[in-house]
Amino acid sequence: MGEVVNVIVAFAVIVFIFRWVTSGNDSPEQRSAVSALGFRPKPVTQDMVDTISNMFPDIPADNIRFDLLRTGSIEQTTNKILERGFLDAPPAAYHTLYPRNTAPAPTGAPAPTAATTATQKKKTESLISRYHLEERAQTAENIQEEQLGGKAVWEDTAERREASLRERKAQMILAARQRMLAQQVAQEKAAN
Numbered sequence: 220m221g222e223v224v225n226v227i228v229a230f231a232v233i234v235f236i237f238r239w240v241t242s243g244n245d246s247p248e249q250r251s252a253v254s255a256l257g258f259r260p261k262p263v264t265q266d267m268v269d270t271i272s273n274m275f276p277d278i279p280a281d282n283i284r285f286d287l288l289r290t291g292s293i294e295q296t297t298n299k300i301l302e303r304g305f306l307d308a309p310p311a312a313y314h315t316l317y318p319r320n321t322a323p324a325p326t327g328a329p330a331p332t333a334a335t336t337a338t339q340k341k342k343t344e345s346l347i348s349r350y351h352l353e354e355r356a357q358t359a360e361n362i363q364e365e366q367l368g369g370k371a372v373w374e375d376t377a378e379r380r381e382a383s384l385r386e387r388k389a390q391m392i393l394a395a396r397q398r399m400l401a402q403q404v405a406q407e408k409a410a411n
Contacts, residue, residue, distance in 0.1 A: 256312060261291025275300050284317065285309035346392045355389065356396060 263284055270293055271283045278300060286296045286306045300306060347356050371387060374380040 256288070256310070256316070258289060260288040263287040263291070267293055271296055271300070278306055279308075281309055281313070281317075282306040285313050347396065350389055350392060352389055352392060355393060 267287055268280055268283050271278070271287070272280055274297065275283075283296065283306060285308075286299065287293070290296055290299075296306070347353060371383055374383055
């Protein structure tokens with residue numbers, strides 16, 4: 220029985236010495252991060268966060284960075300997203316250590332990338348303008364909805380099938396626009 224107590228005491232002393240030796244290398248910022256987060260943060264670069272953000276744009280960047288601080292691995296974080304479908308939100312202590320960048324971009328900042336301008340353009344661009352249907356939208360007022368859509372015929376060549384698909388897309392967009400306009404008119408009449 221006395222040997223078991225000696226082994227437990229020796230093990231506790233070894234663990235204490237190991238923790239004391241390894242914690243001596245930490246800076247005060249690292250010690251505060253460890254105490255606030257509950258784990259030793261791994262180094263994370265913005266490229267790592269961007270890589271995962273590009274794969275999963277619906278996951279918030281703070282959630283990605285917090286999980287990367289925990290794992291230190293893009294693969295582990297990606298697997299966690301694929302398995303669970305989400306990442307845990309960081310605790311409040313995370314935001315004190317890693318505040319969000321809400322400040323406006325400095326004047327010497329690089330211009331917006333093509334990806335950001337493309338997403339801004341997508342938000343403001345309508346389907347009518349995206350598929351260049353402005354002229355057809357003005358003349359579509361006279362077309363009956365039964366004429367739009369219909370069954371597609373299997374074409375002989377890939378080019379003709381592609382053209383048929385494009386035409387059906389345009390017809391569906393115009394039909395949806397007509398339904399929306401009719402609904403707006405009905406709502407205006409109901410309001411009066």
